[in-house]
Amino acid sequence: MIENRNNQDKRSKKKSKKALIIVLIDILVIVLLFGGYRLFIYVQDKLDELTAEKIESGDSGDNSQDSQGLTEEQKAAKAEQERLRTEETERKELIAQADQLAFGYNYEGAIALLKSYHGTEGDYRLYTSLVKAIERYESEQSKLLLYGGVYNSVYEISHLFFSALIADTSRAFDGDSNSLSYNKYNLTIAEFEKILQTLYDQGYVLVNVSDIYTLESQEDGTKRYVANKFYLKEGKKPIIISEDDVAFYEYMLNDGFASKLVLDEKGKPTCEMIMSDGTISTGSFDIVPIVDDFVEQHPDFSYNGAKGLLTLTGYEGILGYRTNEMTSATYSEDVEEAKKVVEALKADGWEFACHSWGHKDMQAAEVELLKNDTDRWISEVGSILGPTDIYAFPFGNDIEMGGGIYIGDKYEVLKESGFHIFLGVYKEPWLHIKKNYVRMTRRPIDGQTFFDYPDRLKDLFRVEEIIYPSRPDKTW
Numbered sequence: 001m002i003e004n005r006n007n008q009d010k011r012s013k014k015k016s017k018k019a020l021i022i023v024l025i026d027i028l029v030i031v032l033l034f035g036g037y038r039l040f041i042y043v044q045d046k047l048d049e050l051t052a053e054k055i056e057s058g059d060s061g062d063n064s065q066d067s068q069g070l071t072e073e074q075k076a077a078k079a080e081q082e083r084l085r086t087e088e089t090e091r092k093e094l095i096a097q098a099d100q101l102a103f104g105y106n107y108e109g110a111i112a113l114l115k116s117y118h119g120t121e122g123d124y125r126l127y128t129s130l131v132k133a134i135e136r137y138e139s140e141q142s143k144l145l146l147y148g149g150v151y152n153s154v155y156e157i158s159h160l161f162f163s164a165l166i167a168d169t170s171r172a173f174d175g176d177s178n179s180l181s182y183n184k185y186n187l188t189i190a191e192f193e194k195i196l197q198t199l200y201d202q203g204y205v206l207v208n209v210s211d212i213y214t215l216e217s218q219e220d221g222t223k224r225y226v227a228n229k230f231y232l233k234e235g236k237k238p239i240i241i242s243e244d245d246v247a248f249y250e251y252m253l254n255d256g257f258a259s260k261l262v263l264d265e266k267g268k269p270t271c272e273m274i275m276s277d278g279t280i281s282t283g284s285f286d287i288v289p290i291v292d293d294f295v296e297q298h299p300d301f302s303y304n305g306a307k308g309l310l311t312l313t314g315y316e317g318i319l320g321y322r323t324n325e326m327t328s329a330t331y332s333e334d335v336e337e338a339k340k341v342v343e344a345l346k347a348d349g350w351e352f353a354c355h356s357w358g359h360k361d362m363q364a365a366e367v368e369l370l371k372n373d374t375d376r377w378i379s380e381v382g383s384i385l386g387p388t389d390i391y392a393f394p395f396g397n398d399i400e401m402g403g404g405i406y407i408g409d410k411y412e413v414l415k416e417s418g419f420h421i422f423l424g425v426y427k428e429p430w431l432h433i434k435k436n437y438v439r440m441t442r443r444p445i446d447g448q449t450f451f452d453y454p455d456r457l458k459d460l461f462r463v464e465e466i467i468y469p470s471r472p473d474k475t476w
């Protein structure tokens, strides 16, 4: 019994010793496992933090300090993480770029841009953000309405025309012999900017003249002009703007107007102006850069990048370049400069029209004068500008009085010179789309209309909300 007890004691002692060792081993394993796990989590967190910091600070990853002490495998893993983040940023930027196109109704362009993406994994279909953006564009596009649901046809579109803007009112309205004419025909920058804002607020969208028609091939092989149909967001309505006589004529240069269109360091059109102290400044002193700036801030104000129409005479050159002075020592330079500006303007969404060479009344003129003038414009201006088929009549005086159809020698002269789109002036929208030509009238937006016919503008804006307070009183 005693022996037995002894044996039992020994055995139980042995047993409890064994149990203790097992417990200790268990504890050790738990501690090791848990500690290892904690350590693993800690290292993971630190790595994530580091990557996040690097991305936020725009660090490109070329940092040898971070790489110190990392194995090749860890370096590769980090590089992979970097690559993924960089590609994600690229896609975000691409979507932002496509959004700009979609704002301006260029959904096809936006979709094509995203579909052109190719990442390390493969094409756009593998990236949810791109697929979702494309779906969003397709959905928006499917909801567009013909002329925004506001107009029934292109015949309702207004075409507003402006002259060069007064950048310095104190010089324009200084009481000299030109002040009256500026008061009558030119708007100030402040007035023009208010008009743009008001048009935008009312849902207007800039379209170009060439957006309203197509020269369509017929089954019999002939061609004819047909009205275009275009689609805008609900409540949006198309409008056209143009600026006449974009020459910055000599007589205006000391009166507070821009002196020429030039390109800034990014190649974007801007203005030069001779300031009152004789120095030259660059900035948004006229319609082109002002509209460009506005559209940049409100991309949905422009349909497919449309800006407006610039009409050019030739007798003092174009856009502020005296390309009429063919014997001038700087002639070739002026032509080269003017060509560059023209190309930039076209790329920027501007269209051009002939406004005659000598700014003569072509309704009163003999056919011979019209022919000579047009030939001269084509050789002096057309050679710099490239082809245009739009002709804006000086003073709005159309060769055809009233709303009849074009026949006769003057029409033949213009047609043979390549002009098929003709612009007159009238107080409200008016449009003819005929087999061989298009005629459209433009509404003058100037001091004369402000003072004499404010009611004609009431569908666009209230003159009293636009007119510059220090504009002189009417003196005509």
Ligand SMILES: [Zn+2]
Pocket (backbone or CB within 6 Å): 244, 245, 355, 359, 394, 395
């Ligand atoms: Zn004119």
